[in-house]
Amino acid sequence: MRRFALFTGKRLLFTVPQLFAVSVIVFFMIRLLPGDPSYMLAGPYASPDRIREVRSTLGLDQPITSQYVRYVERIAHGDFGTSWRTSQPVLNDIRQRLPATLELVVGAVLLSVVIGIPLGVAVATSRGGVLERGVFFYGMLAGSLPDFWIGLLLILIFFYLLGWAPAPVGQLDFAVSSPDHITGAYVVDALLTGNGPAFWSACGQLVLPLATLVLVYMPLVLKTARSTTEEMLLSGFVVQARASGLSRWMQLRYALGNALPPVITVVGIEFWFLLGGAVLVETIFAWGGLGQYAVESVINSDYAPIQAVVLITAAFTTLVFLVVDILYYLLDPRISV
Amino acid sequence: MRPLRDTDLWHFARLRPGMLFGLSVIILNVCLAAFGPAIAPFPTQAPAGASLVSPNGTHWFGTDVSGMDIFSRVMAAPRIDLTIALVSTVIAFACGVALGVISGYFAQGDRAGRIASTLIMRIADIVQAFPMFVFALALVGLSGPSTKNVIIALAFLNIPFFLRVTRGTVLQVRSRTFVEAAICAGNTSLRTAFVHVMPNALAPAMVHFSTTVGFSILLTAGLSFVGAGVPPPTPELGLMIQVGAQNMITGQWWTALFPGLCLAVTVLAFSLFGDNLRIFLDPTNRR
Numbered sequence: 018m019r020r021f022a023l024f025t026g027k028r029l030l031f032t033v034p035q036l037f038a039v040s041v042i043v044f045f046m047i048r049l050l051p052g053d054p055s056y057m058l059a060g061p062y063a064s065p066d067r068i069r070e071v072r073s074t075l076g077l078d079q080p081i082t083s084q085y086v087r088y089v090e091r092i093a094h095g096d097f098g099t100s101w102r103t104s105q106p107v108l109n110d111i112r113q114r115l116p117a118t119l120e121l122v123v124g125a126v127l128l129s130v131v132i133g134i135p136l137g138v139a140v141a142t143s144r145g146g147v148l149e150r151g152v153f154f155y156g157m158l159a160g161s162l163p164d165f166w167i168g169l170l171l172i173l174i175f176f177y178l179l180g181w182a183p184a185p186v187g188q189l190d191f192a193v194s195s196p197d198h199i200t201g202a203y204v205v206d207a208l209l210t211g212n213g214p215a216f217w218s219a220c221g222q223l224v225l226p227l228a229t230l231v232l233v234y235m236p237l238v239l240k241t242a243r244s245t246t247e248e249m250l251l252s253g254f255v256v257q258a259r260a261s262g263l264s265r266w267m268q269l270r271y272a273l274g275n276a277l278p279p280v281i282t283v284v285g286i287e288f289w290f291l292l293g294g295a296v297l298v299e300t301i302f303a304w305g306g307l308g309q310y311a312v313e314s315v316i317n318s319d320y321a322p323i324q325a326v327v328l329i330t331a332a333f334t335t336l337v338f339l340v341v342d343i344l345y346y347l348l349d350p351r352i353s354v
Numbered sequence: 355m356r357p358l359r360d361t362d363l364w365h366f367a368r369l370r371p372g373m374l375f376g377l378s379v380i381i382l383n384v385c386l387a388a389f390g391p392a393i394a395p396f397p398t399q400a401p402a403g404a405s406l407v408s409p410n411g412t413h414w415f416g417t418d419v420s421g422m423d424i425f426s427r428v429m430a431a432p433r434i435d436l437t438i439a440l441v442s443t444v445i446a447f448a449c450g451v452a453l454g455v456i457s458g459y460f461a462q463g464d465r466a467g468r469i470a471s472t473l474i475m476r477i478a479d480i481v482q483a484f485p486m487f488v489f490a491l492a493l494v495g496l497s498g499p500s501t502k503n504v505i506i507a508l509a510f511l512n513i514p515f516f517l518r519v520t521r522g523t524v525l526q527v528r529s530r531t532f533v534e535a536a537i538c539a540g541n542t543s544l545r546t547a548f549v550h551v552m553p554n555a556l557a558p559a560m561v562h563f564s565t566t567v568g569f570s571i572l573l574t575a576g577l578s579f580v581g582a583g584v585p586p587p588t589p590e591l592g593l594m595i596q597v598g599a600q601n602m603i604t605g606q607w608w609t610a611l612f613p614g615l616c617l618a619v620t621v622l623a624f625s626l627f628g629d630n631l632r633i634f635l636d637p638t639n640r641r
Contacts, residue, residue: 038480047496157372157629160565161621163572165579166595166614169602177605185603293485297576301599311488312580315495327492331484338483 024346032339039331043324044088092328098321102314107325110310115329116201117188118299118306122291124223125230130284133235134277137242141250142269152239159236165297168229172301175225183221185302190218226302230295234287241283245276278349285341292330366634373634376564376627383620387432391589394426398589402426406606416608418597422587424608428616430589435620438501438584439570442508443563449509450516451552451559453478457517458524458555459547467543475521478514486511490573494582501584504577508570515566516559523555530554561632568624575617591617 063071072078076087091098097107140152175182183190188203196207196215204223207216249255249272258268296308303309307326314322367373396402401421402413409416415424457474460467493507527533528551536550537543575592577583584590586597591613598609 035480035483038476039483042480042484046492157626158622159625161568161572161618161625163575163595163614163617163621165576165599166610166617169595169599169610169614173602173605173607173611177603289485290487293487293489293491296487296491297579300580308488311491312582315491316581318495320496323492323495327484327488330488334483334485 021346025343028339028342032335035335036332039335040089040092040328041085043328043331044085046327047320047324097325097328100314100319100322102317102319102322107321110322111307111325111329113201114305114307114310117203117304118292118295118308120202120204120223121226121230121299121304121306122288122295124227125234125291125295126284126288128227128231129235129238129287132231133238134242134280137239137280138246138269138273138276141243141246142265152243156236156240156243159240162233164229164233164294165301167233168226168298168301171225171229182225183218185225186222187303187305188219188222189215190222222302226298226304229298229301230291234291234294237287238280238283242276242280245279246272249273249276275349278345281341281344281348285337288337289334292333363634367630370630372626373630376623376625376630379619379623380564380627383432383436383623386429387436390433391430394423394429396423396426398422398426398430399587406601406609408606409608415612416606418594418609419601420587420597424594424612427589427594428591428613431591431594431613431616432620434501434584434588434590435571435574435617436567438505438508438574439567442505442570443512443566445505445509446512446566447516447559447563450513451520451556452548453513454517454520454559455524455547455552455555458521459528459543459551461521461525462528463543474517478517481511482514487573487576490577491580491582494577499577499582499585504574504583508573511573512566512570516562519558519562520555523558524551527551527554557635561628561635564624564628564631568621568628571617571624572621 069078076084079087095108097111099105100107100110103110136152140149143149172182172185176184189195194215196203196212196219197210199206199209203215203219206212207219250268252272252275255268255272258271263271293308295306296312298304299306299308300312307330310322311326313319314326367377391398396413399422401417402423403417403421405417405419405421407413407417407421413423413425415428417423418427453474457471461471462468463471490507490511493510494503497503497506524547533546533551536546541550571591574583575590575595578590578592579596581596583592586593594613595610595617598606598611598613601609602611
């Protein structure tokens with residue numbers, strides 16, 4: 018227990034400089050890139066005076082260090098600036114949209130784990146046959162399927178041709194009013210408040226985007242689960258277990274103890290990737306989450322939200338990898354910081 | 355030079371349909387990038403018929419909403435997509451390998467070297483803390499959507515991957531005797547690092563190259579799809595899918611189906627080729 022506390026403490030300490038560095042990069046990103054935002058904001062026909070005015074409202078005429086201090090101060094107070102497109106504080110915008118994205122990303126990661134790991138282990142234990150060939154070909158597709166195109170195909174097939182799925186209009190069908198706000202994720206909120214129509218509508222809307230993400234991003238988990246299990250089943254300690262007459266089930270248990278930690282890492286990587294990757298799928302399904310917000314901000318050169326989204330997703334990633342490392346430690350105590 | 359069919363690579367590839375498939379699609383793409391726009395049957399950036407014609411004898415892949423011939427545009431697309439992916443990957447490869455050699459070679463050197471080595475790794479860590487697509491989106495969005503900015507953003511994001519694989523090999527190669535010999539013969543450390551160690555540590559980065567090109571094509575298309583890539587009406591796969599997306603929902607399936615299929619096949623080809631190349635170069639994997 019003491020060792021665990023020590024590990025977690027050290028790992029947490031490691032996170033602080035990481036978050037600090039992330040904030041530095043986000044801060045400098047807007048200043049180092051070509052193109053002065055004040056020219057963009059002031060418009061193409063602005064006078065030099067007007068541009069200077071915009072520069073000073075953005076604080077761009079101050080020394081860079083004091084700009085940075087001010088930036089960190091504001092973030093610490095939860096002030097990410099104001100989006101000039103929605104004319105709302107960015108924090109409010111994000112608070113509305115983040116749960117929708119998390120619902121999608123967490124759902125996709127969970128499903129990939131629940132389906133991918135057992136399937137990978139099953140294929141590793143019973144080699145040969147149709148299942149293995151199928152999984153082999155599916156695994157080859159890892160990382161090469163364009164998620165936005167797969168999403169469109171699913172809409173074409175299940176909405177247009179078969180009529181099974183609802184129209185891709187967002188998190189709820191048009192006629193359904195949103196459930197009372199608790200977490201912001203409609204499926205969870207509707208379930209908690211016992212709002213039947215909203216729950217079914219939200220679930221129906223969730224199916225296709227979730228299926229897209231799982232279809233495109235599960236192969237990575239599946240492949241890793243399969244290859245690490247295969248490797249462990251062939252390794253010395255499992256051969257020893259078999260020679261000692263232990264049942265197949267026990268052999269598998271031994272193997273899995275060593276095969277699963279690498280899978281956890283891959284799940285973390287998948288989470289990292291999906292925080293960015295879900296952007297495209299959100300756009301197709303008009304999901305109204307953080308990703309779509311980022312896209313709309315980028316297209317409209319709305320700087321404050323872009324910075325905030327990048328910062329928040331990076332902070333999230335850092336947290337995810339923190340959790341991954343801790344889980345890894347719990348599963349495999351040989352690891353040290 | 356030996357004829358191609360006598361080389362080990364050819365013998366290896368012959369037994370692996372995945373590699374042959376990857377290689378042929380890559381060659382096809384390179385040819386299309388060179389000659390595609392010239393041999394396309396219709397103009398690639400102007401209407402060539404009625405709007406939304408379904409695939410037929412004249413328009414093999416149909417036409418999109420503004421009447422442009424999709425088959426011609428698909429033929430012209432590699433010139434944009436492959437160029438962006440190749441150039442950005444070459445830049446990422448060069449920078450990543452150079453930084454990887456420095457950080458790997460000096461990891462056990464004097465104090466200044468160790469600091470430089472650690473610093474490079476920490477910066478790579480931080481760059482990789484950002485979810486890739488969001489970061490690419492922000493970089494291109496803030497610097498203005500254009501081919502050049504897409505290339506720069508992709509190159510920047512891919513550097514850490516090349517850095518890591520190179521560093522790992524450099525750490526192994528550095529402890530070999532010939533490196534000691536090179537140092538004893540009076541080579542400076544930079545010369546030893548880049549002339550003696552680097553050539554022996556390139557293989558993993560080269561294997562990674564192919565996969566990265568495929569992945570960059572995917573990212574380019576994704577960026578264009580959301581409007582943060584190359585401007586329309588450039589014949590680019592992501593843009594074509596985006597234009598077709600609205601029609602796809604109302605049943606004009608050909609508008610986004612064919613560009614997307616080409617995109618998926620191309621990316622798959624690069625990744626299969628890369629995977630097989632890795633197996634080929636790793637003797638323990640060869641059966």
